[in-house]
Amino acid sequence: MSVTETPKRALIVFVKSPVPGNVKTRLIPHLSAEESAGLYRCFVLDILGALLPHDTDGRLIVAYQPSTKMPDLAWTGFRRPPEFFRQEGQSLGERLVHAFGTAFGRGCRQVVLIGSDSPTLPPSYIEQAFSALQEADVVVGPATDGGYYLIGLSRPCLKLFDDVAWSTDQVFERTVQIAESQGFRLRILPTHYDVDTTDDLGVLSRELATTGGIAPQTGRFLADLRRAKPALAAVY
Numbered sequence: 001m002s003v004t005e006t007p008k009r010a011l012i013v014f015v016k017s018p019v020p021g022n023v024k025t026r027l028i029p030h031l032s033a034e035e036s037a038g039l040y041r042c043f044v045l046d047i048l049g050a051l052l053p054h055d056t057d058g059r060l061i062v063a064y065q066p067s068t069k070m071p072d073l074a075w076t077g078f079r080r081p082p083e084f085f086r087q088e089g090q091s092l093g094e095r096l097v098h099a100f101g102t103a104f105g106r107g108c109r110q111v112v113l114i115g116s117d118s119p120t121l122p123p124s125y126i127e128q129a130f131s132a133l134q135e136a137d138v139v140v141g142p143a144t145d146g147g148y149y150l151i152g153l154s155r156p157c158l159k160l161f162d163d164v165a166w167s168t169d170q171v172f173e174r175t176v177q178i179a180e181s182q183g184f185r186l187r188i189l190p191t192h193y194d195v196d197t198t199d200d201l202g203v204l205s206r207e208l209a210t211t212g213g214i215a216p217q218t219g220r221f222l223a224d225l226r227r228a229k230p231a232l233a234a235v236y
Contacts, residue, residue, distance in 0.1 A: 009130055010059045010108040011051065012099050014087070014115045015044050017070035030198045030232075035225065042217040043195070045076060046119040049217070052082065059108065063087050063099045093161035096151070104156050112139070112152035117194035119215040120207055121149060125189055132187035138179050140172065141189035145200075147171040149192050157184050 016023050024036035031039065051060055062073060062084035073081040085102055089095040096113065103111040110133040112126060125141060132139040133154040141150030146169025151160075159182055164174050179186045195204050208219045226232055 008109045010061055010103040010106070010111045011126065012061050012063050012103060012111065012113040013047060013051070013082075014065075014095075014099070014113065015062050015073075015084075016040070016065040016116070017067040018044070018075070019067045019070070022067070024196075026196050027198060027201065030201075031225075039218070039221055039225075040116070041075075042215075042221045043119040044116050045217045046215040047114075047116055047121070048076060048078065048082060050123060050214075052078065052080075059083070059103075061085065061103065063095070063102075063113075092166040093164055096161050097158050100153055100156060100158065104153075110134075110152065110154050112150060114141075114150045115194065117196060118143075118149050118192060119195070119218045120204065120211070121192055125150065125192065128189055132189075135185065136187040137184040139187045139189060140175060140179075142172045142191045144191060144193040145169060145196065146173070147194065148175065149194055150189060151175070157182065160184075 018037045018041040020033035020037040022037075023040040024031075025033075027036045027039070048060075048062070060082045062082050063086075064073065064084040065087045066072065073084055087095045088098040099113060100111055110130055112129045112133070114121065114126070129139045129141065129150055129152045133152050137154055137157055138160065139150070139152040140148050143149045147167075148171060153160075157179070160175055160178050162178070164171060164178075176186065176188075193200060193203055195201055204218070205222055208215060208222070
């Protein structure tokens with residue numbers, strides 16, 4: 001692909017800078033602010049590490065929420081970090097509108113967006129999303145907490161992000177209602193989970209214990225935590 005050719009696909013990953021006290025706060029005080037930030041950093045490294053080697057059919061972009069000490073993605077340690085743009089907007093809905101608008105504005109035709117809270121998300125779900133967008137306007141991957149881990153558009157259906165109570169267990173249901181009321185062609189992916197609470201952390205730990213080769217940074221971080229804090233083994 002020449003440098004002037006615009007990829008048809010764009011996969012956007014929402015990422016925050018891993019600042020203690022600003023990420024994975026629902027794991028505190030079970031984990032310290034520093035441990036929660038370290039865990040989140042591993043989530044990002046595993047997600048991007050799994051995606052970068054396969055970024056051949058489109059464009060991998062990070063929608064980044066920076067901090068003063070981490071203005072870019074140098075902290076990931078990747079020799080060639082993915083391209084990124086800053087998240088813009090006060091609410092999650094505004095940030096989603098900005099991210100999709102940026103990708104469509106750059107000429108992309110199928111845009112899939114995922115978060116960075118699910119380090120074991122099967123890559124096949126992302127491929128299913130892009131396949132669905134060949135016919136659908138909207139594809140959504142429901143999360144077990146009532147939100148969604150993935151949303152994709154084949155055109156700017158930005159009304160999807162109006163009148164949604166973000167960070168509640170009604171986000172997925174409300175998004176489906178809006179899509180249907182607007183006449184958008186909708187496809188729904190299999191359910192997966194985000195890691196936000198200690199219960200979610202237990203689910204993640206059990207999955208990593210039975211599935212080899214996925215999320216290696218996260219697995220090592222959790223193993224080190226269990227060795228340092230034996231009492232945590234009873235939780236995860």
